[in-house]
Every structure is written in C-alpha cells, then in structure tokens.
Amino acid sequence: MSGTPLMIRASGLTKRYKTVEALRGLDLEVPEGKVLALLGPNGAGKTTAVRCLTTLLQPDEGSAEVAGVDVLADPVGVRAKIGLSGQYAAVDEHLTAYENLVMIGRLYHLGKPAAQQRARDLLDRFDLTEFADRPAKTYSGGQRRRLDLAGALVAQPPVIVLDEPTTGLDVRSRQQMWEVIRDLVSGGTTLLLTTQYLEEADRLADDIVVIDHGLAIARGTADELKARTGGERIEVVIADAEDRDAAIRVLSEVTLSDVRVGDNGRELTAAAGGSGASDLLRVLQGFERETVTVLDVGLRRPTLDDVFLALTGHAAEDADSDAADAAGDETEKELAR
Template sequence: MTDMIRASGLVKRYKDVEALAGLDLSVPEGKVLALLGPNGAGKTTAVKCITTLIKPDAGSAEVAGVDVLADPAGVRAKIGLSGQYAAVDEHLTAYENLVMIGRLYHLGKARAQERARELLERSDLTEFADRPAKTYSGGQRRRLDLAGALVAEPPVLVLDEPTTGLDVRSRQQMWDVIKELVAGGATLLLTTQYLEEADRLADDILVIDHGREIAHGTADELKARTGGERIEVVLADLEDREAAVRVLAEVAVDTVRVSDNGRELTAAVSGSATGDLLRVLQGFERETVTVLDVGLRRPTLDDVFMALTGHAAEASDGESDDSEKEMAQ
C-alpha cells in the first residue's frame, strides 16, 4: 500500500523549546492517521512541517510522492488543509468564500461557482449560503473551513484539531463529514486531543508527547497495552473512600485512581475481571462501604494516555499549541 504522507526524523526547535524531536509518521493511501497528544505535544508543528508552512530543522517529508522541502508548491497542489482556527473571510458569504478559493486555485469562474454549490450542499450549509460568515456558529464556520479545504479535490487532507471548541452536535456532524470523505478515498492526517475522536475515526494512532512518539498502533492495540478491564465505583459517602481504596487495591494491578471529587474510583484488574468484581463487592460488604454504582468497563484511550505519560491528555508541561503558532510566525 502506497504511503501518501511520510515523514522521517522531523526536528523543529524554537530557541530552548524542542517542539519536534525526531518524529516519524506515515499514512497509507485511503487511511486515517490520528496524531494524538495534549496541547504542546508538537502536533501543530508536525502539521506545519508537512504542509510546507514551516521548514523543519532536520528530517524529511513527502506528500503524494512530492518532497516537502524540494517542491513545496507541488505539495500544496496535493493537499487540503484545515487548521485549528477557521480560515474564512467573515465579511463574505459562504458561497463567496468558496468561489474565491476556487478562483485562487485557477478553477475558472464557472467551475469555481459550480464547486462552491456542490460543497455547500455536501456540508449542509445551503440555507446559510448567502449570509456573511461572521453570523455563523462555531460549527458552521468549521464546516465552511473544511469545505474550503476540499475545493480543489485534493487526494490528501490534513485536519488540525477540526472539532476543538465545538458542541457535541457540531462535533458529530464534523465526524460524519470526515467519515464520508474517507469513504470516498481521501487520505487523512488528523490531529486531536480528543481520545474519543481518534478512537472513532482513525485506522492508526500515533501518540506523541514533547515532540516524540510514545506509542503507535490501532485503538484496540493501544488499549491492550494497559492490561485488562477496569472496575469503576461511585461512592455514596466520601467517608468510605479510604476503605474502598483498600478493597480495590487487593485486586488492582496498578494504583487505584481517585477522581477530583473523591467519589469516583477506578482500578485496573487482570485475569478474571468478573471474579475480581465479586471480590470487591464482598470486600465492600465486609467494610460496610456504600456505593451508588459499580461496574466493569474496557480501558479507554484516556487510560492509555495516562499510563503512557503520567498525565491526562488535556494537560501538558510543554508549550501550548497557541504558543507553537506564535513562535512559528
């Protein structure tokens, strides 16, 4: 299978900050690679290197067989890019925005207008076509931005955190659009810090932190790295927390995790999960621990990230992606 995106040993430094520390990645034709990591992990810097917006200090990259450094104009002809922030002209309508992009791609007036109408319908924006973009909701602006990335019908799409800041309904709509594009044969590099997004959309996931790979595999493969199932408990009384932790520790293969509110406990278990759950329930009865809820679940990508990095996916000690943006300018 041909790799439509390939990067090897990408390094990028901003003064004392090493945003990328030798990153490798590849995306086969027609597949989706999710580049997963917290703010500051280096996701946006990687995207900018691959899409010719900045030059790496070391390493190489190709898009659809075109060398990023040797022929940046050739790369730009092969990609559609939707960045973290919707790049639309607020004073133009959706139709005018898309026609303008088509003309910039030298499609010709008639084809640009035809393509704009096609994409407005595909993006469910037809009823808003003649309204200025400044009147749009966040979800509508993101859909318009994605439509702009599709005007030239590129074989490769790069979406940098496409659903950040969207409500649940708008996020689901974006997921549906992305799935439709991939089903149509598009190759996609997707950056996200939403673990559920990577789980739902990606064929392959590359987890990065501080500019380097820390894990790589399918969602199921990454989940398997954290062991078996989890026992989750919601306490009725905070005073039972210490006793509940002691009981869970008897079956846990790692430290029992306690939520910020102190009422929700999680323990990773191995072997017979149902047997471990029975032991926990017996222990709670022995210690007179009262619970509102208790059950088993499979590990999530949140668990994977916590196990790999020691911190949650939304937290990072590094620079934020906003800082990456500022430094790259």
C-alpha cells in the same frame, strides 16, 4: 499494507525554537486511503508537525514527502496536493458560505463556472445549503468548521490534513464532523488528523501515533493502545470518604491494579481486568461485604489521560506547555483572520 503507496512520509522531523525543541525526530507514514491520528495533549508537538508537513514551517532536520512530492524541495507542488483545515476556521466572516467557496475556487484557477458549481456541490455535501447566503460571521462553531473543511476540499486534493477539527464543538457538531470525515475517507481520501480525544481517534483512525514533547511514544490501532492502558476502567463514587481505604482494598483485590483517588477522596478509578462487567460485579459484591455505600459506579473506556499515565507516568494535562506550539497558534489565528 504491502504495495500500498505512502501518501505522507516523514523521517526524523526536528524543529527547534530557541530553547524549545517542538519536534525531536518524528517519523510518520500514512498509506493511501488511510487515516493516521496524531494523539496528544496541547503542547505535544502535533500542530508543529502539521505545519512542517503542509509547508507552513521548515523543519530544522529530517525529510518529508506528501503525495510523492518533497516538502522541502517543492513546497508549491505539495500545496497543490493537500487540503488543510487548521485549529481556527480560516473563512472570511464578511462573505457568505457560497462566496467563500467560490473565492477559493477562483484562487485555484478553476474558472468562474467551475468554481460556482464546486461551491454548490460542497454546500450540499456539508449540509450548508440552508445557510449559503448568510455571512459566515453569523454561523455557529460547527457550521464554521464545516465551511472551513469544505474550503479545504475545493481543489479535490488527494491528501487532507485536519488539525484538531472538533476542539471546542458541542457533541452534536462533533458527531456531524465525524460523519463528514468518514465520508471523505470512504471516497479514498488520505487523512492526517490531530486530536486530543482518544474517542475521536478510535472512531476515525486506522492507526494512531501518540506524541509527547515532540516524540512518538506509542504507535498502533486504538485496540492496541487500549490494551496497553489496561482496557476499561471501573469508576466509583463512594458516599463517605471514611470508607476510602475499604473501597481501595476491594478495588485492588478485584482488579489487581493501582487505584486512582480523586481530589475529594471519594472518586476512585481502577483498570478492569479481562472482563470489565465481571470485575464490576465482584467490586459491588465486595463493597456490600465491607458496607461501603456507593453513590455512582460504572465502566468507561480509556481516555487520553489513561494513555499518558500508562505510557509516561503523567496525565495529559500535566504535560508541559509547548511554547513553540503556543506561538504558532497565535500565528494561525492571525492567518485565519
């Protein structure tokens, strides 16, 4: 990426709340026209990082620039360069989609005709024209998220920041959001995305930073992170918990990896080797030899839990809750209202 200007740069970002250190020296770089995903569980510090970069919070230490503008020295200038879609859709529930977008355009001083045309363009782009004259309070979660993202694009900013844009959406709505985001990036937009979903980061991001307790604990592409977590997983559900030891023995011999056992003692997971399909066949042959009855078996891609187990030794849901992010979430809910 030599020669490509950086649209987001952060160095040593630190944010403390009494005894909680939400960020502990976070460094980020996002080149123009690229997507960086901040991947981590609730409480990792993702939302705090977003708030610092978008001028909603002032870091205690460190520096940051967005589109060449210093976040601390010129916050107003930064706001003119970014579009932000937070965890909670910030739309006026009593206004229609069209009225919401026109209002945002007027706030950006576009002028009434320009704001109206921009609203119509965005409604069409986000497949919301059919609902344009309905109050936002009647929208589904996916429709509200699309409207919120459309609002972030009214001023056509060069940098978009999306804080967990698909959390809580159903599968169809999530896929629709992914399509919208891919269209934005193909048009040259620079994107910072926070997510709890490795699959989402895999599909959308050029690069991924994994965060845990305010620190970047890993960086790389999705493929690089998967390689560090052992690639595909073999998942098995056996019929009888009494066969667990035999099943673990077979999985260990084939995969040469540790075997995770579910709470009920019948769900087993192990990292596959170089060829997941070949390892799976050998496991099934071993089960037949050991007369282990299988109810379900398959290969799956690594999850966020797999990444955290490999990098930190604990699962994502075991990470301590970040009180600072929790308090910030309540603030964002109030702003969204």
